[in-house]
Amino acid sequence: MYPIIRLAWQLFKHRKDAPLPLTGTHVSQHYCLPQDIDVWRELNNGRTLTIYDLGRIPLAARVGLLPLLKRHGWGLAMAGAAVRYRRRVRMFEKIEMRSRAIGWDARFMYLEQSMWKANGECASHIVYRGAVTGAKGIVPPAEVMDALGRSAPSPVLPVWVQGWLAAEDQRAWPPMQDAPKQ
Numbered sequence: 001m002y003p004i005i006r007l008a009w010q011l012f013k014h015r016k017d018a019p020l021p022l023t024g025t026h027v028s029q030h031y032c033l034p035q036d037i038d039v040w041r042e043l044n045n046g047r048t049l050t051i052y053d054l055g056r057i058p059l060a061a062r063v064g065l066l067p068l069l070k071r072h073g074w075g076l077a078m079a080g081a082a083v084r085y086r087r088r089v090r091m092f093e094k095i096e097m098r099s100r101a102i103g104w105d106a107r108f109m110y111l112e113q114s115m116w117k118a119n120g121e122c123a124s125h126i127v128y129r130g131a132v133t134g135a136k137g138i139v140p141p142a143e144v145m146d147a148l149g150r151s152a153p154s155p156v157l158p159v160w161v162q163g164w165l166a167a168e169d170q171r172a173w174p175p176m177q178d179a180p181k182q
């Protein structure tokens with residue numbers, strides 16, 4: 001089940017935080033709860049992606065995006081992600097999450113998030129390709145920036161993000177499927 005109560009708590013907790021610039025970093029703390037674990041008593045890889053929502057949505061609020069989405073009837077959608085899992089997060093362990101936008105192009109916005117353990121080790125890191133969506137499909141980031149009253153150009157995307165995007169361009173879509181054996 002989606003952790004709606006945890007999301008509401010994060011939005012409430014950060015409601016008075018200072019606004020952030022478009023590429024500012026939102027920092028939040030979270031715990032690995034019993035409903036987040038797998039059979040090895042550690043944070044489930046799929047649940048990790050859901051918990052990353054708990055950092056992204058307050059980030060969107062702090063940069064002024066949430067009121068804009070509501071006003072225009074827009075939504076948010078993920079169009080891709082690349083994640084690295086490097087350290088286990090055990091039940092009841094506290095993690096610090098860092099979330100920020102790293103740039104945009106003609107169609108998508110790119111965000112990165114990371115989870116950090118108390119000992120300073122990075123447990124996981126993810127980069128997302130996301131989009132603002134409206135009744136006619138993807139809303140160009142330039143239109144979103146104009147609606148936010150910000151006309152800054154995108155920072156140059158890091159080389160590793162550019163490499164990921166180049167690899168994604170080579171990936172077949174739809175994927176090939178082997179015929180079932182009879």
